[in-house]
Amino acid sequence: MNYEGVTLDREEGIATLTLNRPQQLNAISLPMMKSIGEAVQEVARDDSLKVLIITGAGRAFCAGLDVSTFKEVGKMTTRELDDTMQTAARPLYSLVKPTIAAINGVTIGAGLSIALLCDMRIASEKARFSSAYIKMGLVPDMGATYFLPRIAGTAKAMELMLTGDMFDAAEAERIGLLIRTVPEEEVLPAARGLAERIASGPSIAVELTKQAIYRGIHNSLQQQIEMECFADFTTFRTEDHREGVQAFFEKRPPRFKGK
Secondary structure: OOOOOEEEEEEOOEEEEEEOOHHHOOOEOHHHHHHHHHHHHHHHHOOOOOEEEEEEOOOEEEOOEOHHHHHHHHOOOHHHHHHHHHHHHHHHHHOOOOEEEEEOOEEEOHHHHHHHHOOEEEEEOOOEEEOOHHHHOOOOOOOHHHHHHHHHOHHHHHHHHHHOOOEEHHHHHHOOOOOEEEOHHHHHHHHHHHHHHHHOOOHHHHHHHHHHHHHOOOOOHHHHHHHHHHHHHHHOOOHHHHHHHHHHHOOOOOOOOOO
16 A cells, blocks of 8 residues: 555564655654554554554654644644544554654654654664644644653653753653664664564564553553453463473474464
């Protein structure tokens, strides 16, 4: 399928979604917002794909929502605005497969929101970040006010969102936004290396582990233990579990099949 402003590539169980408007620093147009959501849904439907990487073409990850769309967005009803923001956000936060943001450059506004929607983030040492919404008289959206306080803490999220200050990759790693920083040329290889390790794992257990982690944000301890029990009940009956046990006794790497 052809998408506007993004490309979707597949290789060895890994999907790579590239924000592809490099001349505009990958700023998001409204058609591009729709394309992001459709591409993620395509990944969700393809059982051969185990992990999704999101990155940007050129020297930016994403410079936010394209300012040329502001007038159009400003005329939307509340329902229309919600539908527009959810077009990309909902498929991403509901995707059961792990997601990795490979942040190759500047990440601002909606770009930061997209990065926050991913499960893990690896960035170039030269990457720069800003919530930026406040500088346009706007409120962070696409789930940013949900995820950033949970990652960085309420006070730090408050500072970053109320000032819109730019911060560097070292600070992003310090506050837990990034799992690691790497030299600029190693961003995508590092993300792909992590994706390959995850993709080679038992996909049913991988997906259930992701669900358990996110449910744990809201669940009581009792609810979480019950969720873990359900997940174990499911995975104990998989071929991958039996393969993992057999590989352990045979002292060899397991060969998981996602069954």
